[in-house]
Amino acid sequence: AQKITQTQPGMFVQEKEAVTLDCTYDTSDQSYGLFWYKQPSSGEMIFLIYQGSYDEQNATEGRYSLNFQKARKSANLVISASQLGDSAMYFCAMRESGGFKTIFGAGTRLFVKA
Amino acid sequence: SQTIHQWPATLVQPVGSPLSLECTVEGTSNPNLYWYRQAAGRGLQLLFYSVGIGQISSEVPQNLSASRPQDRQFILSSKKLLLSDSGFYLCAWSRPDRGTSPLHFGNGTRLTVT
Numbered sequence: 015a016q017k018i019t020q021t022q023p024g025m026f027v028q029e030k031e032a033v034t035l036d037c038t039y040d041t042s043d044q045s046y047g048l049f050w051y052k053q054p055s056s057g058e059m060i061f062l063i064y065q066g067s068y069d070e071q072n073a074t075e076g077r078y079s080l081n082f083q084k085a086r087k088s089a090n091l092v093i094s095a096s097q098l099g100d101s102a103m104y105f106c107a108m109r110e111s112g113g114f115k116t117i118f119g120a121g122t123r124l125f126v127k128a
Numbered sequence: 129s130q131t132i133h134q135w136p137a138t139l140v141q142p143v144g145s146p147l148s149l150e151c152t153v154e155g156t157s158n159p160n161l162y163w164y165r166q167a168a169g170r171g172l173q174l175l176f177y178s179v180g181i182g183q184i185s186s187e188v189p190q191n192l193s194a195s196r197p198q199d200r201q202f203i204l205s206s207k208k209l210l211l212s213d214s215g216f217y218l219c220a221w222s223r224p225d226r227g228t229s230p231l232h233f234g235n236g237t238r239l240t241v242t
Contacts, residue, residue, distance in 0.1 A: 047228050057216060059172075059233035066228060105171060107231075114160060114179065115187070116231055118172040 016041050018106050018119035026125045027096045034081070035091040035122045037106030043067075045111035048089040050080065053103040053121070062104075065089060067111075093124075101126045130155035134219045134234030141241055147192075147206040149237050151219030154200065159221040161202040162231065163194055166216040178202060179224065214241045 017040040027033035039048065050062040065073045065080045073080045081090040093100055103123050109116040134151045141147060153159050160179050164172040165188075174187045176194035184194050191210060195203045202219055217237045223229035 049230050051231075057236045057238070059218060059220075059231070059236075061230040061232065064228070064230055111228070114177050114185070115174055116162075117174070120171045 016117050018108055018117055020106055020119035020122050022122045024123045029126055029128050030095055032094045033096055035104050037089045039087050039108050043110040047109050049107040050091045051105045096126045098126050132221055132232060132234045136237060138238045141209050143211055143241055144208045147209050149204040149217055151202045151234055152200055153221045158224050160224055162220040163204045164218045209241045211241050214239055
């Protein structure tokens with residue numbers, strides 16, 4: 015069965031520093047997609063970045079990059095040069111290719127300090 | 129560009145009353161549609177998804193139901209609300225491919241059952 019684990023309930027980072035949010039996953043499928051979403055206090059869910067299981071290079075989108083280690087089944091999100099506006103909940107998610115169901119981790123709350 | 133509208137933004141309903149939440153998508157055809165629920169401070173739980181008009185798959189049946197009367201309209205309903213139905217409800221859409229398309233969420237409905 016699919017499972018997403020985010021072991022950091024809360025993280026603090028100084029403004030302008032980089033931070034890594036951890037995500038491990040479990041699946042028996044060889045083909046799947048991994049996603050990260052941001053949820054500010056307003057509640058909306060914002061898609062940040064996607065990594066396919068067969069992608070050989072780590073995905074990057076602006077200040078976001080995904081550190082994908084397939085053998086370890088980890089898909090950590092790296093945010094570079096943190097900004098105050100990055101303070102939010104961050105969710106790791108996965109969907110098996112050929113499926114419709116996206117499952118989410120419990121989330122990590124990130125606090126950026128000035 | 130594609131947009132998703134979800135309403136109402138907040139709702140306070142007494143136990144035993146009916147519920148109807150509506151979601152519409154613009155700018156795309158034949159989207160996959162989803163209803164998720166988020167308990168306070170928790171991850172997202174998939175309730176229903178739909179790949180076409182009249183096609184509904186239920187993940188957590190309980191006392192909720194969903195309908196898709198039109199291609200880009202998705203409705204979440206209940207005949208009699210329970211206290212445990214309180215939460216943040218999010219509608220989402222994705223392209224009708226499998227695995228790689230991210231979810232795009234509405235702004236959510238915060239439901240309080242009293």
